[in-house]
Amino acid sequence: MRNAHDFTFAGQRLTARATGALWWDAEGVLIVSDLHLGKSERRARRGGSLLPPYETEDTLIRLQADILETGAAHVVCLGDSFDDLEAAAGLAARPRDRIARLMAGRDWTWITGNHDPAPPGLPGRVADTLALGPVTLCHVATGADRPEISGHYHPKAAIHVRGRAISRPCFLRDARRLILPAYGTYTGGLRSRDPALARLMAPDARAILAGLPMVEIPMPR
Amino acid sequence: MDLPAPLAAFFARRHWTLHPHQREMLERKDLPSLLLIAPTGGGKTLAGFLPTLAEIAETGHQGLHTLYVSPLKALANDIRRNLATPIEEAGLPIRVEDRTGDTSQARRKRQRADPPHILLTTPESLALMISYEDAARTFAGLRRIVVDEIHALADNKRGDQLMLCLSRLQTLAPGLRRVGLSATVDDPAVIAHYLARHPDPCPILHADPGPPPDIDILEIEEDPPWAGAGGRYAIPAVLREVRRHKTTLIFHNTRAQAEIFFHHLWLANEDGLPIGIHHGALAKEARLRVEQAMVAGQLKAIVATGSLGLGIDWGDVDLVIQIGAPKKVKNLVQRIGRANHRYNAPSKARLVPANRFEVIECAAALEAVRAGELDGDLRLDGPRDVLCQHIACVACAGDFAADTLFAEVKTVGPYSTLSRAAFDDCLDFVATGGYALRAYDRYQRLKERRPGVWGLRDPRSARQIRMNLGTIIGTDKLKVRFRGRGGQPLGEIEEGFAATLTKGDTFLMGGQVVRYEGMRELTVEVSPRPDKEPRIATYIGYKWTTSVQLAHRIQDMLHEMRFDALPQHTRHWLELQAKHSSLPEPGRLLVEHFPRDGRHHTVIYGFAGTNAHQTLALLVTKGMEEAGLDPLGFVSNDYATMIWGLKPMGDIRPLLSHDGIAVALDSWLKGNAVMKRTFRNAAIIAGLIDRNFPGKRSTGRQAAFSSDILYDTLHRYDPDHLMLRITEEEAMRGHIDFGRVELLLDTVGDRIDQLRLSRVSPLAAPMFLERGIVPIRGKAEGRLLEDEAAKLMAEAGLSLD
Known part of the structure; x- marks a missing residue:
């Protein structure tokens, strides 16, 4: 069963991984988006439900596996890495150590997002955007002419197989835009047919479904 | 006691006389609890209210005197109309109001400040009233509570919640007397135990059952x-x-x-x-x-x-x-x-x-x-997800002492054997989440203000708790109305169904054929299309399951070929089955295999009820997946389950061996869809996850993540967590019904009749129309998914690069 899906974007060979991470072999870069670390803590702080406080650990363990399997020299987190700035500041010792171990010996870039607009107080580079080759990496797609890789929307798409709908987080891509699914454990999705995504993507856009097996389909709209 | 004069005069004018059981209800009105068993139409409701009418007519009353709780909103409306006649005609100074989910916000508020003498309500509305800070004042003068149709509440969580609320009311109004009204049931003593404050006795009053139907x-x-x-x-x-x-x-x-x-x-x-x-x-x-x-x-x-x-x-x-x-x-x-x-x-x-x-x-x-045989299985083990909700509900009303609350809970029949440790687990869950990783010290939901006294850390969380009260878990619904300004509301459809509609689709709503026009602010807009054939009407609704006793009787009839009472066509059908396949036989297990529509089908006639068949099918398909038989899905009803896959099945015996199944159960329990659904329901009731309020969700945002993620995360990182223990208990008892699977396999042993047919058998044919197909998310699905994706790409003129 395919657990990775290769494609060309802006002239670059990229690999969408079943985990929702993007691997750019030529640059040695692993890109993930919308980790939402500290989500359960934020929810509890605001007087909401006390969700199982394990999602930060789980997200980081999965990220570690992606880093080890690809041998990434540089990791880019495309924003909303933390559910809010307090969650970043109040990160417990254990996940903080885990992040430090992941960062050791490789470049790391935190792109800012709407949930974490300021630097997260961790080592690594902090930037609003990052230019890599012909591509701009940013949190929210801007609609600019230059090719962009972004996150933010948590896209998901459904495919109907014999009357059964299978819905999964997905990568969306057209000639200029590539949108990553949310990587964090406690994240929901936005249907690709939602006007916000349908407006953004060109008519010939495609969706690459994360999970197993990986398949590419015309973007449902 | 005798009727007070105005009521007696009213009865005389109508030429009514009291039924013996109505008179007896009056005479025994001071008992702490009393259960009336009467056939419907036996003046049961009046029997329940007569003592209230008489008391208020005699001595008058300030504030709430009697609370009437029924499982149905419609019943409350109906009772209000029925009570109006004697109250108005006898000129009694009694105010009667109802309070249900349909009651307006303003009216509810007034009812708490200035309650009527008689308040008609539902278990959910009562729980809500108990959660308010002024509950003690609202219920202070309460004398009687009448639980109508208690037989319909005594076997489910709505009833458990109601009884917990009653234990709270009993503390707020110590002299409270309880009356239960029940239709004919096979074991009234169990319902009496359910109604009474444990360990008080609960006398039972039987009305004349009337002539046979x-x-x-x-x-x-x-x-x-x-x-x-x-x-x-x-x-x-x-x-x-x-x-x-x-x-x-x-x-x-x-x-x-x-x-x-x-x-x-x-x-x-x-x-x-x-x-x-x-x-x-x-x-x-x-x-x-x-x-x-x-x-x-x-x-x-x-x-x-x-x-x-x-x-x-x-x-x-x-x-x-x-x-x-x-x-x-x-x-x-x-x-x-x-x-x-x-x-x-x-x-x-x-x-x-x-x-x-x-x-x-x-x-x-x-x-x-x-034969006068009635069925019904009543529980005595109070579910702990409901208890968690009750603790949160009580906390909303103000600080409480854990000892007092525990003592109250122990007076509820189904919770009378609850251990202090089990109660403390629930309290800890509500307070801290109950996680092995004590992550929420700063953000506990409940704080221990002083030793043994608990209260909400953040008073704002009361609102969220109240919004999530109740034990009925529905699927998300969307309102349907006619398009246009002030369009007439028609009702609700399930969100999942709405998502399948495209403009022009027709479906049935309130008996009319309507055409789907579009969505507007989470309301489904339709136009009337009486000339069109409806495409489909869908509600998942409640699906009844044939009771154990009835299923037994059916199997006996088939086995003994007791077809005299059956019409010719059905007899013919069963004879065809006997000719082309075989009739099920108690003590043996009939299994049919046949090809259809490019799939290999297997039908197992277990006669063990839908839930047990579902479990059996899940375990068998797990074995099939491991054996590389590529199962695709199954569907179950009360008498059989049908499984289909890409490859034919050989000897089914290894897949049905008791030991194999027991081993499979343990690993399988963690990952299957039924457990996840059970977890979701229990997690909503216990307050771990919020109900969805489609009306409150704005568009263009990501949906909340699925409860499956929470379930998987808990299993991985906190496998002994209370919610997982509750889920397992619930599943084994209800949806999984593993006890009946074991019983079936033990009874049958290796007496399995495996028949290979060239086509679908007469008895199997209806299985193809059963709803509730469970897909197997295995290798076969992946293969079909890849085929479908390739087809879509080709149709769109896109190619993989």
Whole structure:
């Protein structure tokens, strides 16, 4: 069963991984988006439900596996890495150590997002955007002419197989835009047919479904 | 006691005399609890209220005197109308109001500050009232509580929640007396135990059961279809009966069936007989219109589901028609109770089996009624998710002492054996989440203010807790209305169904064919299209399950070929089955294999009930997946389960071995869809996750993440967590029903008759129309997914690069 899906974007060979991470072999870069670390803590702080406080650990363990399997020299987190700035500041010792171990010996870039607009107080580079080759990496797609890789929307798409709908987080891509699914454990999705995504993507856009097996389909709209 | 003068005068004017059980209710009115068992139509409700009317008439009362709780909103409306007559005509100074989910916000608020003498409500609304800070004041003068249709609450979580609320009320109003009103049940002592404050005794008062019901299968010219559940073939016969009787109630087991039947009944209704429809998914306005027309005697017939099924007094109903097998004899008896509610006339009911298998089921149900056999399994082990919710509910009203609350909870029958440790687990869950990783020290939901006294850390969380009260877990619903300004509301459909609609699709709603126009602010907009055929009407609704006792009786009938009571066509069908395959036999297990539509099918006739079949199928398909047989899915009903896959199955014995299944169960429990659904329900009730409020969700945002993620995360990082223990208990008891799977496998041993057929057998044919197909998310699905993706890409002219 395919657990990775290769494609060309802006002239670059990229690999969408079943985990929702993007691997750019030529640059040695692993890109993930919308980790939402500290989500359960934020929810509890605001007087909401006390969700199982394990999602930060789980997200980081999965990220570690992606880093080890690809041998990434540089990791880019495309924003909303933390559910809010307090969650970043109040990160417990254990996940903080885990992040430090992941960062050791490789470049790391935190792109800012709407949930974490300021630097997260961790080592690594902090930037609003990052230019890599012909591509701009940013949190929210801007609609600019230059090719962009972004996150933010948590896209998901459904495919109907014999009357059964299978819905999964997905990568969306057209000639200029590539949108990553949310990587964090406690994240929901936005249907690709939602006007916000349908407006953004060109008519010939495609969706690459994360999970197993990986398949590419015309973007449902 | 004697009736006070104004009431006595009212009775005399009407030439009414009290039934013996009504008089006895008056005499025993000071007992702490009393259970009345009476047939529907036996003046049961009046018997429950007479002591209240008499007390207030004699001595007067300030504030709330009697709380009446019923499982149905409609019942509260109905009782209010019925009480109005004696109160007005006897000139009693008594104010009666109802308070349900339909009551306006302003009115609810006023009711708390200035409660009526008699308040009619539902378990959910009562829980909400108990959660308010002023609950102690609202309920301080409460004297009596009347729980109507208690038999319908005693076997589910709504009842458990209600009884927990009663234990709270008993503390707020120490002199509170409890009265339970129940239809005929097989074990009244169990219901009495449920009602009383444990360990108080609860005397039981039996009313005269009245004459036996007149009940039979409806004579229908046409043969029933091979499969299906709607009973459309019987429409001419049903119309004939409607014409012959004054008022007919036509019951269905599901809303979808009621809608489809009503639609076709209307098309065939050439005389233009006034017929209405009533079910829980219709808009409140539509329901009230039908209820009022019914009471006013303007309707000849009403097509209904369970929302009308409990003891509502509708006037001159002289016939009940039950479409589809009644599934539980208990339900059948209660529905019959609707007809001819004059106390001493027999009730008349006719059954319409919807397909040939149901002919057998109806015949078995009739046998059971005549034999006086009723079914019902009542629980005594209070579920802890409901307890968690109750603790949070109590906390909303103010600080509480854990010792006091524990003592209260122990007075509730189903929780009377609860250990302090189990209670403390629930308290800890509500307070801290109960996680092994104590992550929420700063953000606990409950704080221990001083030793043993707990309260909300953040008072704002009360709002969230209140919004999530209740134990009924529905699927997300969207409102449906006609397009245009001020469009008339029609009712609700499930969100999942709405998502499948595209502009121009037609479906049934409230008996009308409507066309889907689009979504607007989370409301489904439709236009009337009476000229079109409906595409589909869908409500998942509640699906009845044939009771254990009824299933046994059916199996016996088949085995002994006791076909005398069956019509020719059904006899013929069973004879065909005997000829082409075999009839199921108690003590043995019939398994059929046949190809169809490019798939290999296996049907296992376990007669063990839907839940047990579902579990069996999950375990068997797990074994198939491991053996590389590529199972795709299965569907279960009460008598069998059908599994299909890409490869044929060899010897099924290894897949059905008891040891193999027990081992498989343990690993499988963690990952299967049924457990996840059970977890979701328990997590919502316990307050771990919020109910979805579609109306509150703005568009263009990501949906909340699925509860499956929480379930998987807990399993990975906190496998002993309370919610997982609750889930397992619930699943083993209810959805999993593993006890019956074991019983089946032990009884059958290796006496398995595996038949290989060239095509579908007569008995298996209806399985293809069963709803609730469970997909297997295995290798076969992946393969189909890849094929479908390639097809879509090719159609769109896109290629993989």
